[in-house]
Amino acid sequence: MFSATLTAGTTYLGLRLRGLRRSQQEPAAPVRSLSVFCQPADATYGEWIAACLAMAARTRVESYRALDPPAPAPNGSPTWSVCVLSTTWETLGSPMLDHYGPDAELLIVVRIEDCATPPELGGADIVDIGHLDEVSARTLLFHELVARGVLAEKDLPETSALPSAGGTPFPYGGPAITNLGPPAPTFVGRDALVRALRAQFLHPGDEDHDVSAVAVVGMGGVGKSSLAVNHAHRYRRHYDIIWWITADRPTSLRAGLARLALKLGVPELADADLLIAELRRALRERGPWLLIFDNADSVEDLRRHWPSGDGGHVLITSRLADWSGLVPGRAVLRVPPLSGDHAVRLLCDGTGDDDPEAARTVARLLGRLPLALTHAVAYVRQAATSLAVYGRLLEDSLEDVLTRFQPSDSVQPVAMTWNLTLRRAAERDPLTLDLMRLWAMLAPEGLSRDLAGEGVPDLPGHLTPVAQDAVAYDLAVQHLHRYSLIRIEAGAAEVHRLVR
Ligand SMILES: Nc1ncnc2c1ncn2[C@@H]1O[C@H](COP(=O)(O)OP(=O)(O)OP(=O)(O)O)[C@@H](O)[C@H]1O
Ligand SMILES: [Mg+2]
Incomplete structure (x- = not known):
């Protein structure tokens, strides 16, 4: 199934490429032949990179279907492959590489956002254009290609004079409509879970539904909402809309949806059913979206307010473990406490007390529960004490600390x-x-x-x-x-x- 999707995606990219405007100086016999590869989800970047390259003189941009062998390059000159590396690669891998092999001489990797370098890329050259604006990204891309001898300096177009790559828009850097808060700078770990979440959205395995849904469940304070925020930030460029809805009560659920409806141009409607119907219609007309129902407490409430729209993603966070009927069993992800190492990092970094042994004791006593660990950090900082002293306090009177300590007026004790x-x-x-x-x-x-x-x-x-x-x-x-x-x-x- 994956290869079919990929083939379809790259074919689509190939079709688009044929329509790209080439450099006006392009000679009859190009000296460089380039292919651009990307996952379908990264097609906007693939198109943009291909459009940039097509602006250089004496350059021919081709695209091959992922599973076909590349056509021999004209005049025996090497075919250079430009590969797009993104978080999508982390979840889907790249069958393109199975086909090409990580031949560093012929492969240039353009990384478009923060993500790890997959081991299969070995020593391939990586050009990082994430976080850059269009002109800087294009300038760096050309600079790196010249440095690697792929393009000649004299063949480069005048980048500063070009507002956009041959009319192909620079891919957006995030959702046009969102109410997502900032990412937590102290967030640690959860890499595998965040990736599993993304993979579940991409491969729901449930073709009957237009919306793909995942429920992140677990005990209070284990880090479900934090995981949802981290996931949304990490994959934000894949969405046109990211909307956070507090779903613990029907009233807050409806208010959150009403605010989104308003943003999408739906007029205020007193009738809740009508409003939801209008919102569904508006969402069906929009690009990819992610709705997060945070702290959902009732399957029935969500069912009544369930959105629709092809390619829509719904992420539920809940202490309730059973979402059958709305979410397929395999799409219910349970969040465990943090790993020992991540708990220690949270404690040491948060308190500034570099005492991993004491941190390990505190983490164990608190069952590595993120909520309790953040309270521990607040306690140690506010009392200007150390992790070792706090650990001894927990050993003597754990219950007392958990029921009495409030990091601030608005935050309840852990218990x-x-x-x-x-x-x-x-x-x-x-x-x-x-x-x-x-x-x-x-x-x-x-x-x-x-x-x-x-x-x-x-x-x-x-x-x-x-x-x-x-x-x-x-x-x-x-x-x-x-x-x-x-x-x-x-x-x-x-x-x-x-x-x-
Ligand atoms: N991976 C993490 N790294 C650092 N801090 C975390 C992490 N996960 C959670 N926390 C912190 O732990 C606390 C509780 O996390 P969060 O609110 O996400 O839990 P929750 O499971 O959604 O709880 P509830 O069921 O009460 O909604 C927050 O202060 C959050 O910042
Ligand atoms: Mg929560």
């Missing part, structure tokens, strides 16, 4: 994060609270169903039913799992150490 979720879960099944208490008493690291079924001696009276009634136990486990308060793996349920 409050789950109280609310527990209360919501308990509204649906009061036994969930009892089950949590049971766990806290008996086996905080993990409790198997069998243990509860056998019955446990000396339990307080109100905990006996949930410990001895296997069905009640299962239902309570399901509720806790639904609210991401526990994790179920290999038949055993596990409670995060801070939720106990």
